[in-house]
Amino acid sequence: MRTSMLKSIVRRSSVPGVSSVSRRGFASGSAPERKVAVLGAAGGIGQPLSLLMKLNPLVSRLALYDIAGTPGVAADVSHINTRSEVAGFAGEEQLGQALEGADVVIIPAGVPRKPGMTRDDLFNINAGIVKSLCTAIAKYCPHALVNMISNPVNSTVPIAAEVFKKAGTYDEKRLFGVTTLDVVRAKTFYAGKARANVADVNVPVVGGHAGITILPLFSQATPTANLSDEEIEALTKRTQDGGTEVVEAKAGKGSATLSMAYAGAIFADACLKGLNGVPDVVECSFVQSNVTELPFFASKVRLGKNGVEEVLGLGQLTDYEKKGLEALKPELLSSIEKGIKFANAN
Numbered sequence: 001m002r003t004s005m006l007k008s009i010v011r012r013s014s015v016p017g018v019s020s021v022s023r024r025g026f027a028s029g030s031a032p033e034r035k036v037a038v039l040g041a042a043g044g045i046g047q048p049l050s051l052l053m054k055l056n057p058l059v060s061r062l063a064l065y066d067i068a069g070t071p072g073v074a075a076d077v078s079h080i081n082t083r084s085e086v087a088g089f090a091g092e093e094q095l096g097q098a099l100e101g102a103d104v105v106i107i108p109a110g111v112p113r114k115p116g117m118t119r120d121d122l123f124n125i126n127a128g129i130v131k132s133l134c135t136a137i138a139k140y141c142p143h144a145l146v147n148m149i150s151n152p153v154n155s156t157v158p159i160a161a162e163v164f165k166k167a168g169t170y171d172e173k174r175l176f177g178v179t180t181l182d183v184v185r186a187k188t189f190y191a192g193k194a195r196a197n198v199a200d201v202n203v204p205v206v207g208g209h210a211g212i213t214i215l216p217l218f219s220q221a222t223p224t225a226n227l228s229d230e231e232i233e234a235l236t237k238r239t240q241d242g243g244t245e246v247v248e249a250k251a252g253k254g255s256a257t258l259s260m261a262y263a264g265a266i267f268a269d270a271c272l273k274g275l276n277g278v279p280d281v282v283e284c285s286f287v288q289s290n291v292t293e294l295p296f297f298a299s300k301v302r303l304g305k306n307g308v309e310e311v312l313g314l315g316q317l318t319d320y321e322k323k324g325l326e327a328l329k330p331e332l333l334s335s336i337e338k339g340i341k342f343a344n345a346n
């Protein structure tokens with residue numbers, strides 16, 4: 001596919017709003033300098049995500065870090081004739097260089113699920129990886145916006161918060177669990193059932209990022225459609241099980257990578273737009289929150305020059321959604337507490 005074609009796909013549809021940024025005055029090349037670092041850049045998500053970030057005209061420097069394999073990925077991506085300068089960093093001794101000066105750090109580092117596993121089964125390996133990466137972020141780019149993709153997100157975000165608190169760098173406005181893939185799936189599945197143009201569809205997804213903690217609010221979906229209770233229940237379940245659907249289809253070869261790269265690119269783009277002062281940038285994300293009694297919760301978030309500008313409330317819920325909300329709280333709280341406990345014990 002020609003670069004111009006790829007860029008135009010990203011501009012038109014893949015990263016909604018990139019075109020509107022251009023329309024709002026950031027012609028390619030005149031947007032502020034922004035460095036994005038991808039940690040885990042040689043992985044299944046990391047590689048296509050690095051490609052999509054290379055296509056984003058808001059990025060001026062792209063640092064690709066992994067424990068191995070990044071020189072090749074960086075050399076490959078660097079030949080694409082878009083704005084950003086690409087550099088690859090491999091091994092812990094180069095992590096500081098990769099992070100220095102970063103405005104946004106995206107973390108898809110860690111092991112993915114195999115069939116039969118829950119996201120929590122990844123905790124034992126990924127908690128340590130996230131903790132060490134966040135320790136380095138606190139040291140080398142304490143003001144960066146952190147986009148946490150590594151699972152279990154319901155625990156890795158609280159781990160990151162504790163690491164930053166210990167380092168004295170925690171700013172709740174700058175830490176995000178990436179739940180965009182849940183929104184992407186909810187939009188796709190809803191558009192199919194509602195026979196709506198998927199490009200016009202919006203669906204908030206709240207709660208967390210695992211099983212029943214993923215709560216799509218189809219009652220607030222637009223454009224509206226007259227779906228039955230059974231259809232809403234089926235859509236809800238499919239969204240909650242979307243990750244498992246992919247894990248099973250990949251049959252031992254990992255979990256969602258391409259759709260996650262797409263979702264991660266949308267969320268990072270929103271963070272960059274917020275930093276650049278573009279108004280009304282709203283995405284769902286798992287953040288420190290007062291929306292419920294839980295310390296972290298995913299809901300719509302308005303992004304701005306300092307990261308989170310406003311955590312938006314849940315709006316009107318149906319009885320079915322209220323039940324889902326109450327049902328998810330114990331599991332989500334226990335995952336949050338598990339992360340906090342790990343960070344403080346290790």
Ligand SMILES: NC(=O)C1=CN([C@@H]2O[C@H](COP(=O)(O)OP(=O)(O)OC[C@H]3O[C@@H](n4cnc5c(N)ncnc54)[C@H](O)[C@@H]3O)[C@@H](O)[C@H]2O)C=CC1
Nearest residue numbers: 040042043044045067108109110111112149150151181260
């Ligand atoms: N938030 C979400 O919606 C989603 C999250 N995920 C999660 O993303 C993570 C990555 O998934 P994949 O890319 O498929 O896995 P992968 O195994 O293909 O890639 C992971 C990469 O992380 C690297 N890595 C491991 N330890 C590292 C360290 N200390 N520093 C830097 N890099 C390190 C590996 O070398 C590898 O290249 C998994 O935890 C997965 O569960 C996956 C899909 C969706």
Ligand SMILES: O=C([O-])CC(=O)C(=O)O
Nearest residue numbers: 113181242243244255256
């Ligand atoms: O299901 C998984 O393990 C990966 C993931 O988080 C997703 O695809 O939503």
